[in-house]
Amino acid sequence: MSGSGRPRLHRRVRVGAALVLAVGALASLALEEDAPAQGGRAGLEQARPGGPSADEQPTAGPVERPAPGLEPGDPAMVAQGRRLFVDGCSSCHGPDARGVRGRGPSLRGVGAAAADFYLGTGRMPIDDPDDEPIRAKSPYDPEQRRALVAYVAQFGGPPIPKVDPAKGTLSQGLELFTEHCASCHQVAGRGGMLTGAVVPDLQESEPETVAEAIEVGPYLMPNFRGQFDQKELDSIASYVEYTKELEDRGGWGIGNIGPVPEGMVAWLLAGGALLLTIRLIGKRTPT
Amino acid sequence: MIRRAVGFFDDRIGVAPGARKLLRYVFPDHWSFLLGEIALNSFLVLVGTGIFLTFYYSPSDAQTVYNGAYEPLRGLSMTEAYWSTLNLSLDVPAGLLMRQTHHWAANLMIVAITVHLLRILLTGAFRRPREINYVVGVTLLALTVLEGFAGYSLPDDLLSGMGLVIAYGVAMSIPLLGGDLSFLIWGGEFPGSAEFFPRLYIVHVLLVPVAIAGLIGAHLAMIARQHHTQFRGRIATERNVVGYPLWPGYALKSGGLLLVTAAVLFLLGGLVQINPIWQWGPYEPYLSTNGAQPDWYLGWLLGGLRLMPALEVQLGSWTLVPNPFWGGLAFPTLVFLTMYAWPWIDRRWLGDNRRHELLDLPRDNPRRTAIVMSYFSWVLVVFVAGSIDRLYFRSTIPYEAQIWFLRIAVFVVPVLTYFAAKRLCEELRDRERHPLRGWNGKVVRRTPAGGFETLELDEGVPAVDGGNGRPGAPSEEQEAGAGTGGR
Numbered sequence: 001m002s003g004s005g006r007p008r009l010h011r012r013v014r015v016g017a018a019l020v021l022a023v024g025a026l027a028s029l030a031l032e033e034d035a036p037a038q039g040g041r042a043g044l045e046q047a048r049p050g051g052p053s054a055d056e057q058p059t060a061g062p063v064e065r066p067a068p069g070l071e072p073g074d075p076a077m078v079a080q081g082r083r084l085f086v087d088g089c090s091s092c093h094g095p096d097a098r099g100v101r102g103r104g105p106s107l108r109g110v111g112a113a114a115a116d117f118y119l120g121t122g123r124m125p126i127d128d129p130d131d132e133p134i135r136a137k138s139p140y141d142p143e144q145r146r147a148l149v150a151y152v153a154q155f156g157g158p159p160i161p162k163v164d165p166a167k168g169t170l171s172q173g174l175e176l177f178t179e180h181c182a183s184c185h186q187v188a189g190r191g192g193m194l195t196g197a198v199v200p201d202l203q204e205s206e207p208e209t210v211a212e213a214i215e216v217g218p219y220l221m222p223n224f225r226g227q228f229d230q231k232e233l234d235s236i237a238s239y240v241e242y243t244k245e246l247e248d249r250g251g252w253g254i255g256n257i258g259p260v261p262e263g264m265v266a267w268l269l270a271g272g273a274l275l276l277t278i279r280l281i282g283k284r285t286p287t
Numbered sequence: 288m289i290r291r292a293v294g295f296f297d298d299r300i301g302v303a304p305g306a307r308k309l310l311r312y313v314f315p316d317h318w319s320f321l322l323g324e325i326a327l328n329s330f331l332v333l334v335g336t337g338i339f340l341t342f343y344y345s346p347s348d349a350q351t352v353y354n355g356a357y358e359p360l361r362g363l364s365m366t367e368a369y370w371s372t373l374n375l376s377l378d379v380p381a382g383l384l385m386r387q388t389h390h391w392a393a394n395l396m397i398v399a400i401t402v403h404l405l406r407i408l409l410t411g412a413f414r415r416p417r418e419i420n421y422v423v424g425v426t427l428l429a430l431t432v433l434e435g436f437a438g439y440s441l442p443d444d445l446l447s448g449m450g451l452v453i454a455y456g457v458a459m460s461i462p463l464l465g466g467d468l469s470f471l472i473w474g475g476e477f478p479g480s481a482e483f484f485p486r487l488y489i490v491h492v493l494l495v496p497v498a499i500a501g502l503i504g505a506h507l508a509m510i511a512r513q514h515h516t517q518f519r520g521r522i523a524t525e526r527n528v529v530g531y532p533l534w535p536g537y538a539l540k541s542g543g544l545l546l547v548t549a550a551v552l553f554l555l556g557g558l559v560q561i562n563p564i565w566q567w568g569p570y571e572p573y574l575s576t577n578g579a580q581p582d583w584y585l586g587w588l589l590g591g592l593r594l595m596p597a598l599e600v601q602l603g604s605w606t607l608v609p610n611p612f613w614g615g616l617a618f619p620t621l622v623f624l625t626m627y628a629w630p631w632i633d634r635r636w637l638g639d640n641r642r643h644e645l646l647d648l649p650r651d652n653p654r655r656t657a658i659v660m661s662y663f664s665w666v667l668v669v670f671v672a673g674s675i676d677r678l679y680f681r682s683t684i685p686y687e688a689q690i691w692f693l694r695i696a697v698f699v700v701p702v703l704t705y706f707a708a709k710r711l712c713e714e715l716r717d718r719e720r721h722p723l724r725g726w727n728g729k730v731v732r733r734t735p736a737g738g739f740e741t742l743e744l745d746e747g748v749p750a751v752d753g754g755n756g757r758p759g760a761p762s763e764e765q766e767a768g769a770g771t772g773g774r
Contacts, residue, residue: 170359178445178568182576187445188566192577193676193686199577242359249377250387250560258446260677262561263583266394269559270551271402274325274395277547281540282318285520 074150081151084144092129097155103129110216111157115149117212132197132219135204158225163211165238168231173239176232180224189243190257196220203244207237314537315517315530321544322403327503328548329396336389337492343379345371346441346488348481357565365569368484372442372564388556393435395552397584400428408629408659410646412516414639418630420509425626427502430495432584437491439582443484446562448570449579452477453592457615462608478572516646525644578677587666590673591618594694622666653712661705668696
């Protein structure tokens with residue numbers, strides 16, 4: 001009696017274990033897929049942490065931040081920016097933003113575009129100047145960032161570019177993005193790897209950030225200054241916005257990064273389901 | 288009804304004797320014997336969905352402009368190959384379901400073949416007298432991989448094009464012949480002449496599928512002629528075949544498995560997106576995307592290209608062996624030659640040239656199991672290298688460090704796997720434990736008369752095909768063939 005009962009119990013345990021394994025693997029896929037989306041929301045909040053603007057501004061539509069580069073005449077703001085700069089940035093960029101040999105470059109002439117890009121995405125300040133700057137939660141609130149950007153902007157350089165995705169065309173954006181950006185950022189803006197750098201995915205970026213990165217060329221990225229006219233810039237921003245919500249007409253998009261998750265589904269989901277099937281219909285002991 | 292139908296045919300062409308023989312044909316039953324059937328069923332789904340796809344696909348590189356419903360591509364210039372696949376996916380009713388099911392079936396077919404191959408290797412099913420069928424099976428794997436790559440290349444989207452340019456680079460790297468050969472295949476320099484896509488298309492829908500179908504026929508015919516192998520059991524010996532007849536019995540199992548396979552594939556085709564070509568966009572030779580990947584079954588070739596250090600053979604300023612040759616051609620050739628030679632390697636190493644109708648359990652032969660697992664782990668490490676940039680691109684380990692780690696792992700992992708597998712098999716064999724079945728012992732009971740009897744815990748005894756069911760007599764008999772009557 002015990003002999004016939006035991007295998008049955010084992011069988012249930014095994015089927016259960018196999019199911020748990022398959023579901024777990026897929027859940028990790030699903031998490032992977034959700035991660036950028038959640039990060040995106042968090043990123044938007046990070047841009048205005050807790051400040052009054054977080055309540056005032058709706059998340060949809062182009063974000064209308066007051067362009068700090070256009071307020072050079074506000075000496076109080078520049079002064080506040082200088083205080084923050086000396087406190088938080090000068091150990092690498094020097095007390096007068098002329099840079100420190102071996103630690104950080106001069107910021108004279110980089111302009112509001114670069115300052116707003118690095119500070120707005122939390123890439124600066126950075127702990128170790130040898131690290132690749134990656135998107136993070138900024139320690140500064142928006143008011144402080146505006147002050148810092150105003151301080152850096154007074155030394156000259158390109159202002160924060162204007163961009164309006166609504167004025168761009170999606171197909172032109174896809175064409176330009178595929179030609180100029182996809183070889184590093186992946187065709188659907190999912191990011192990837194290069195020798196020497198991790199390429200960020202673009203699902204957390206705002207149109208303004210995209211335009212700034214094109215202007216500045218942060219880290220290993222080349223700058224595309226002056227290569228695109230306003231219409232083309234708007235189109236690229238419009239395509240990047242579009243990649244945040246791709247049209248997955250075939251069902252579950254499994255991350256939109258191509259065959260690797262597809263292979264995992266083939267092995268774990270299809271293979272797992274059929275392995276369970278043949279285990280159920282086939283004999284398990286020799287006759 | 289059935290009787291009348293059979294009677295009709297028997298009366299005219301005399302099918303009854305053949306049909307009776309066919310219906311009484313005995314299949315040994317074990318779940319692992321069904322792995323190959325999953326591959327066969329996937330092939331049937333592939334043929335069915337593939338025929339549907341041919342109604343809409345156009346293998347032409349003529350330029351056309353997309354004006355369909357999908358906004359991001361509207362107004363873009365593209366080849367008719369890409370346009371027709373786009374149209375088939377987004378506008379033809381059920382087109383995307385068919386295309387996705389076709390693609391999932393291809394992925395699953397090679398999964399099933401791989402696991403089936405592993406089963407054959409681990410149980411020693413390739414041994415004399417089944418070497419020929421084993422060679423046919425390995426050829427089927429090679430052809431299926433080739434067929435998959437051709438299918439992946441046909442839509443002419445960004446990933447297709449990047450796959451083809453790698454294939455072109457590998458073809459060019461063949462010493463001495465490469466340049467002429469790739470010109471011959473592509474009809475000119477990459478991306479090739481207008482004849483290339485029609486050629487690829489005929490390869491994909493006619494040449495390779497017909498070869499696969501023919502070899503599947505040969506594979507099954509040889510199984511029928513030699514009978515299926517079986518595990519040693521209370522009744523099953525080297526001299527008989529124990530199992531269920533085709534009818535009533537095994538046909539229901541096989542038919543059910545066909546339906547389940549098709550159901551799983553169509554469910555995936557309808558619910559899980561595969562290769563969304565509209566998101567990749569059309570291909571041009573100057574375009575590329577980060578993280579482009581082949582379908583899983585070619586990941587090990589990409590991994591080979593990636594892991595191989597920058598080694599080339601040069602004579603003065605002339606490169607005799609360009610680098611892609613090692614990872615893209617030498618490595619897969621070595622892998623397949625090893626697989627082809629396996630029955631003879633096994634025979635040499637284990638010194639066993641006898642006929643075998645009975646299978647080994649993997650633990651029965653720890654050395655073979657260890658060698659096979661070690662070999663698979665070697666290919667697996669290279670396979671992982673092919674997708675490492677996607678698997679770990681959120682990690683902080685630099686890409687170069689990952690590659691160096693894997694270059695070392697290629698040598699270390701097979702050695703560790705060998706000893707781990709060997710030890711595991713020996714433990715299992717010594718303890719008479721089965722990792723999936725649990726306790727495998729017997730209960731001995733004392734009878735009222737004072738003797739002892741062993742309680743049989745198995746289910747009922749199915750049909751047995753007598754010793755004369757096999758062509759060629761087995762050379763030795765290891766245990767008395769009990770009860771060859773059965774049902």
